Amino acid sequence: MSDSNRLRIAIQKSGRLSDDSIALLKAIGVKLQIRDRLLIAHATNLPIDLLRVRDDDIPGLVMDGVVDLGFIGENELEEKMLERQASGKKFEFKTLRRLDYGGCRLSIAVPNEFNYQGVQSLEGKKVATTYPFLLERFFKENNVNASAVMLTGSVEVAPRAGVADAICDLVSTGATLEANGLQEEEEIFQSKAVLIQRAGELPEAKAQLVSRFLPRIDGVMQAKE
Ligand code: PRT
Ligand code: ZN
Numbered sequence: 001m002s003d004s005n006r007l008r009i010a011i012q013k014s015g016r017l018s019d020d021s022i023a024l025l026k027a028i029g030v031k032l033q034i035r036d037r038l039l040i041a042h043a044t045n046l047p048i049d050l051l052r053v054r055d056d057d058i059p060g061l062v063m064d065g066v067v068d069l070g071f072i073g074e075n076e077l078e079e080k081m082l083e084r085q086a087s088g089k090k091f092e093f094k095t096l097r098r099l100d101y102g103g104c105r106l107s108i109a110v111p112n113e114f115n116y117q118g119v120q121s122l123e124g125k126k127v128a129t130t131y132p133f134l135l136e137r138f139f140k141e142n143n144v145n146a147s148a149v150m151l152t153g154s155v156e157v158a159p160r161a162g163v164a165d166a167i168c169d170l171v172s173t174g175a176t177l178e179a180n181g182l183q184e185e186e187e188i189f190q191s192k193a194v195l196i197q198r199a200g201e202l203p204e205a206k207a208q209l210v211s212r213f214l215p216r217i218d219g220v221m222q223a224k225e
Helices: 018-027 055-063 074-086 132-141 175-179 204-224
Strands: 007-012 040-042 048-053 069-073 093-098 104-111 126-129 147-150 166-171 182-191 193-198
Touching (some): 007 018, 007 204, 018 204, 055 069, 055 093, 069 074, 104 132, 132 147, 132 166, 166 182
Parallel strands (some): 126 147
Antiparallel strands (some): 040 048, 104 182
16 A cells, blocks of 8 residues: 555445455456455456455545555445544535436335334334434434444344334345345335445546546446447
8 A cells, every 4th residue: 555656446245235346456467466355456457456344444544545546345334434424524525427327215114023114113213223324314314213223234133122112124025024024114224335436536547547447337338228
Protein backbone atom coordinates (compact mmCIF):
# COMPACT_ATOMS: atom_id res chain seq x y z
CA MET A 1 0.00 0.00 0.00
CA SER A 2 2.99 2.30 0.10
CA ASP A 3 3.02 3.35 -3.58
CA SER A 4 0.42 6.08 -3.89
CA ASN A 5 0.60 5.99 -7.70
CA ARG A 6 -1.15 2.65 -7.70
CA LEU A 7 -4.94 2.56 -7.76
CA ARG A 8 -6.10 1.04 -4.48
CA ILE A 9 -9.25 -1.05 -4.58
CA ALA A 10 -10.93 -2.58 -1.52
CA ILE A 11 -12.76 -5.86 -2.03
CA GLN A 12 -14.30 -8.38 0.35
CA LYS A 13 -11.65 -10.94 1.25
CA SER A 14 -13.90 -13.90 1.57
CA GLY A 15 -17.66 -13.88 1.27
CA ARG A 16 -20.58 -13.50 -1.06
CA LEU A 17 -19.15 -10.56 -3.01
CA SER A 18 -15.57 -11.80 -3.38
CA ASP A 19 -15.80 -14.12 -6.38
CA ASP A 20 -18.04 -11.83 -8.44
CA SER A 21 -15.88 -8.78 -7.71
CA ILE A 22 -12.71 -10.61 -8.71
CA ALA A 23 -14.41 -12.06 -11.79
CA LEU A 24 -15.45 -8.54 -12.81
CA LEU A 25 -11.94 -7.16 -12.37
CA LYS A 26 -10.55 -10.03 -14.45
CA ALA A 27 -13.21 -9.51 -17.12
CA ILE A 28 -12.21 -5.85 -17.55
CA GLY A 29 -8.59 -6.84 -18.03
CA VAL A 30 -7.00 -6.75 -14.57
CA LYS A 31 -4.63 -9.68 -14.15
CA LEU A 32 -4.48 -10.72 -10.52
CA GLN A 33 -2.43 -13.10 -8.49
CA ILE A 34 -4.32 -13.68 -5.29
CA ARG A 35 -2.75 -15.55 -2.42
CA ASP A 36 -5.40 -16.63 -0.03
CA ARG A 37 -3.89 -15.50 3.23
CA LEU A 38 -2.65 -12.11 2.10
CA LEU A 39 -4.32 -8.79 2.75
CA ILE A 40 -2.87 -7.24 -0.38
CA ALA A 41 -2.90 -8.51 -3.96
CA HIS A 42 -1.09 -6.75 -6.80
CA ALA A 43 -2.26 -6.65 -10.37
CA THR A 44 0.48 -8.00 -12.60
CA ASN A 45 -0.32 -5.91 -15.69
CA LEU A 46 -1.56 -2.58 -14.29
CA PRO A 47 -0.72 -0.22 -11.38
CA ILE A 48 -3.45 -1.60 -9.13
CA ASP A 49 -3.39 -2.97 -5.58
CA LEU A 50 -6.29 -4.84 -4.05
CA LEU A 51 -6.91 -4.53 -0.35
CA ARG A 52 -8.76 -7.65 0.78
CA VAL A 53 -10.80 -6.95 3.90
CA ARG A 54 -14.11 -7.67 5.64
CA ASP A 55 -16.98 -6.02 3.83
CA ASP A 56 -17.83 -4.04 6.97
CA ASP A 57 -14.55 -2.14 6.61
CA ILE A 58 -14.94 -1.15 2.96
CA PRO A 59 -17.27 1.88 3.28
CA GLY A 60 -15.01 3.45 5.92
CA LEU A 61 -11.85 2.82 3.89
CA VAL A 62 -13.40 4.64 0.91
CA MET A 63 -14.98 7.44 2.98
CA ASP A 64 -11.68 8.05 4.79
CA GLY A 65 -9.83 8.09 1.46
CA VAL A 66 -7.58 5.17 2.42
CA VAL A 67 -8.50 3.43 -0.84
CA ASP A 68 -9.61 4.91 -4.16
CA LEU A 69 -12.35 2.42 -5.03
CA GLY A 70 -14.39 -0.24 -3.27
CA PHE A 71 -16.80 -3.01 -4.20
CA ILE A 72 -19.54 -3.16 -1.59
CA GLY A 73 -23.18 -4.09 -1.00
CA GLU A 74 -25.51 -1.09 -0.82
CA ASN A 75 -26.92 -2.46 2.45
CA GLU A 76 -23.53 -2.24 4.17
CA LEU A 77 -22.75 1.09 2.51
CA GLU A 78 -26.02 2.73 3.58
CA GLU A 79 -25.72 1.36 7.13
CA LYS A 80 -22.19 2.69 7.52
CA MET A 81 -23.24 6.02 6.05
CA LEU A 82 -25.99 6.39 8.65
CA GLU A 83 -23.61 5.28 11.40
CA ARG A 84 -20.97 7.80 10.38
CA GLN A 85 -23.54 10.54 9.98
CA ALA A 86 -24.76 9.86 13.54
CA SER A 87 -21.24 10.10 14.93
CA GLY A 88 -20.26 13.20 12.96
CA LYS A 89 -17.71 11.46 10.71
CA LYS A 90 -17.45 12.26 7.02
CA PHE A 91 -19.33 9.96 4.73
CA GLU A 92 -18.79 11.24 1.19
CA PHE A 93 -18.15 8.97 -1.78
CA LYS A 94 -19.25 8.63 -5.42
CA THR A 95 -21.17 5.67 -6.76
CA LEU A 96 -19.57 4.80 -10.10
CA ARG A 97 -21.71 1.81 -11.06
CA ARG A 98 -24.52 -0.29 -9.65
CA LEU A 99 -23.47 -3.85 -10.44
CA ASP A 100 -25.39 -6.96 -11.43
CA TYR A 101 -24.56 -9.18 -8.46
CA GLY A 102 -25.00 -9.29 -4.69
CA GLY A 103 -28.74 -8.73 -5.03
CA CYS A 104 -30.75 -9.09 -1.83
CA ARG A 105 -33.28 -7.27 0.32
CA LEU A 106 -33.25 -6.26 3.97
CA SER A 107 -36.53 -7.41 5.45
CA ILE A 108 -38.34 -7.64 8.74
CA ALA A 109 -39.58 -11.15 9.46
CA VAL A 110 -41.64 -12.50 12.33
CA PRO A 111 -42.22 -16.01 13.71
CA ASN A 112 -45.01 -17.84 11.86
CA GLU A 113 -47.16 -17.76 15.00
CA PHE A 114 -46.85 -13.95 15.33
CA ASN A 115 -50.18 -12.35 14.39
CA TYR A 116 -48.75 -9.65 12.13
CA GLN A 117 -51.18 -6.87 11.13
CA GLY A 118 -48.80 -4.28 9.68
CA VAL A 119 -45.95 -2.20 11.06
CA GLN A 120 -47.93 -1.18 14.15
CA SER A 121 -47.68 -4.82 15.29
CA LEU A 122 -44.01 -4.06 15.98
CA GLU A 123 -44.89 -1.43 18.59
CA GLY A 124 -42.93 -2.12 21.77
CA LYS A 125 -41.18 -5.13 20.22
CA LYS A 126 -37.52 -6.06 20.02
CA VAL A 127 -36.13 -6.70 16.54
CA ALA A 128 -32.74 -8.43 16.16
CA THR A 129 -30.54 -7.17 13.35
CA THR A 130 -27.04 -6.49 12.09
CA TYR A 131 -28.33 -3.24 10.54
CA PRO A 132 -29.57 -1.13 13.49
CA PHE A 133 -29.30 2.22 11.68
CA LEU A 134 -31.34 1.12 8.66
CA LEU A 135 -33.87 -0.53 10.95
CA GLU A 136 -34.20 2.49 13.23
CA ARG A 137 -34.67 4.74 10.21
CA PHE A 138 -37.54 2.47 9.13
CA PHE A 139 -39.10 2.63 12.63
CA LYS A 140 -38.84 6.41 12.60
CA GLU A 141 -40.32 6.78 9.12
CA ASN A 142 -43.22 4.56 10.16
CA ASN A 143 -43.77 6.09 13.62
CA VAL A 144 -43.18 2.82 15.40
CA ASN A 145 -41.67 2.64 18.87
CA ALA A 146 -39.66 -0.55 18.65
CA SER A 147 -36.08 -1.36 19.53
CA ALA A 148 -33.27 -2.75 17.44
CA VAL A 149 -31.21 -5.45 19.13
CA MET A 150 -27.78 -5.61 17.52
CA LEU A 151 -26.47 -9.08 16.68
CA THR A 152 -23.51 -9.65 14.38
CA GLY A 153 -24.55 -13.19 13.46
CA SER A 154 -27.25 -15.87 13.77
CA VAL A 155 -29.95 -13.22 13.63
CA GLU A 156 -32.48 -15.77 12.37
CA VAL A 157 -32.39 -17.75 15.63
CA ALA A 158 -32.98 -14.72 17.89
CA PRO A 159 -36.77 -15.16 18.26
CA ARG A 160 -36.42 -18.87 19.10
CA ALA A 161 -33.66 -18.03 21.58
CA GLY A 162 -35.98 -15.53 23.27
CA VAL A 163 -33.64 -12.64 22.43
CA ALA A 164 -36.08 -10.76 20.19
CA ASP A 165 -39.66 -10.83 18.91
CA ALA A 166 -38.74 -10.41 15.25
CA ILE A 167 -35.71 -10.05 13.02
CA CYS A 168 -34.48 -7.73 10.29
CA ASP A 169 -32.02 -9.51 8.03
CA LEU A 170 -30.87 -9.91 4.45
CA VAL A 171 -32.94 -12.25 2.32
CA SER A 172 -32.24 -13.61 -1.12
CA THR A 173 -34.10 -16.88 -1.73
CA GLY A 174 -36.08 -16.84 1.53
CA ALA A 175 -34.90 -20.37 2.41
CA THR A 176 -33.22 -19.27 5.66
CA LEU A 177 -36.38 -17.58 6.90
CA GLU A 178 -38.46 -20.60 6.01
CA ALA A 179 -36.07 -23.01 7.71
CA ASN A 180 -36.33 -20.95 10.87
CA GLY A 181 -40.12 -20.65 10.95
CA LEU A 182 -40.09 -16.97 10.02
CA GLN A 183 -42.40 -15.03 7.72
CA GLU A 184 -41.14 -12.06 5.69
CA GLU A 185 -43.37 -9.02 6.33
CA GLU A 186 -41.63 -5.74 5.47
CA GLU A 187 -38.97 -5.14 2.86
CA ILE A 188 -37.08 -2.11 4.14
CA PHE A 189 -34.15 -1.86 1.71
CA GLN A 190 -33.16 -3.33 -1.66
CA SER A 191 -29.52 -3.90 -2.34
CA LYS A 192 -26.99 -4.79 -5.00
CA ALA A 193 -23.23 -4.56 -5.11
CA VAL A 194 -21.88 -1.18 -6.17
CA LEU A 195 -18.52 0.20 -7.20
CA ILE A 196 -17.75 3.34 -5.24
CA GLN A 197 -14.96 5.92 -5.40
CA ARG A 198 -13.57 8.14 -2.69
CA ALA A 199 -14.54 11.81 -2.62
CA GLY A 200 -12.26 14.34 -4.27
CA GLU A 201 -10.30 14.23 -7.50
CA LEU A 202 -8.10 11.26 -8.27
CA PRO A 203 -4.62 12.01 -9.65
CA GLU A 204 -4.69 12.13 -13.47
CA ALA A 205 -3.22 8.67 -14.11
CA LYS A 206 -5.62 6.98 -11.70
CA ALA A 207 -8.59 8.91 -13.06
CA GLN A 208 -7.66 7.77 -16.57
CA LEU A 209 -7.47 4.16 -15.48
CA VAL A 210 -10.91 4.40 -13.85
CA SER A 211 -12.42 6.03 -16.91
CA ARG A 212 -11.05 3.22 -19.06
CA PHE A 213 -12.65 0.65 -16.76
CA LEU A 214 -16.18 2.03 -16.58
CA PRO A 215 -17.19 1.36 -20.21
CA ARG A 216 -15.65 -2.10 -19.87
CA ILE A 217 -17.77 -2.78 -16.81
CA ASP A 218 -20.85 -1.66 -18.75
CA GLY A 219 -19.84 -3.97 -21.59
CA VAL A 220 -19.38 -6.96 -19.27
CA MET A 221 -22.79 -6.36 -17.68
CA GLN A 222 -24.51 -5.89 -21.05
CA ALA A 223 -23.00 -9.10 -22.37
CA LYS A 224 -24.62 -11.00 -19.50
CA GLU A 225 -28.11 -9.57 -20.11
O1 PRT B 1 -16.71 -11.66 6.65
P1 PRT B 1 -17.41 -10.48 6.10
O2 PRT B 1 -17.81 -9.46 7.14
O3 PRT B 1 -16.64 -9.88 4.96
O4 PRT B 1 -18.74 -11.06 5.41
P2 PRT B 1 -20.26 -11.05 5.90
O5 PRT B 1 -20.54 -12.35 6.56
O6 PRT B 1 -20.61 -9.79 6.61
O7 PRT B 1 -21.02 -10.92 4.51
P3 PRT B 1 -21.49 -11.99 3.42
O8 PRT B 1 -20.33 -12.50 2.66
O9 PRT B 1 -22.45 -12.98 4.00
O10 PRT B 1 -22.36 -11.01 2.50
C1 PRT B 1 -21.75 -9.94 1.84
C2 PRT B 1 -22.83 -9.16 1.10
O11 PRT B 1 -23.50 -10.02 0.16
C3 PRT B 1 -23.97 -8.61 1.94
O12 PRT B 1 -23.63 -7.43 2.66
C4 PRT B 1 -25.02 -8.35 0.87
O13 PRT B 1 -24.76 -7.13 0.21
C5 PRT B 1 -24.80 -9.50 -0.12
N1 PRT B 1 -25.79 -10.59 -0.01
C6 PRT B 1 -26.59 -11.02 -1.02
C7 PRT B 1 -26.11 -11.32 1.08
C8 PRT B 1 -27.11 -12.22 0.70
N2 PRT B 1 -27.38 -12.01 -0.62
C9 PRT B 1 -27.63 -13.16 1.66
N3 PRT B 1 -28.53 -13.93 1.34
N4 PRT B 1 -25.60 -11.34 2.33
C10 PRT B 1 -26.07 -12.23 3.22
N5 PRT B 1 -27.06 -13.13 2.94
C11 PRT B 1 -27.43 -14.08 4.06
C12 PRT B 1 -28.47 -13.52 5.01
O14 PRT B 1 -27.86 -12.75 6.01
C13 PRT B 1 -29.11 -14.80 5.57
O15 PRT B 1 -28.30 -15.35 6.58
O16 PRT B 1 -27.99 -15.27 3.54
C14 PRT B 1 -29.06 -15.71 4.37
C15 PRT B 1 -30.36 -15.59 3.62
O17 PRT B 1 -30.28 -16.14 2.34
P4 PRT B 1 -31.53 -16.91 1.72
O18 PRT B 1 -31.12 -17.24 0.32
O19 PRT B 1 -31.77 -18.12 2.55
O20 PRT B 1 -32.71 -15.96 1.74
ZN1 ZN C 1 -19.47 -8.28 7.09
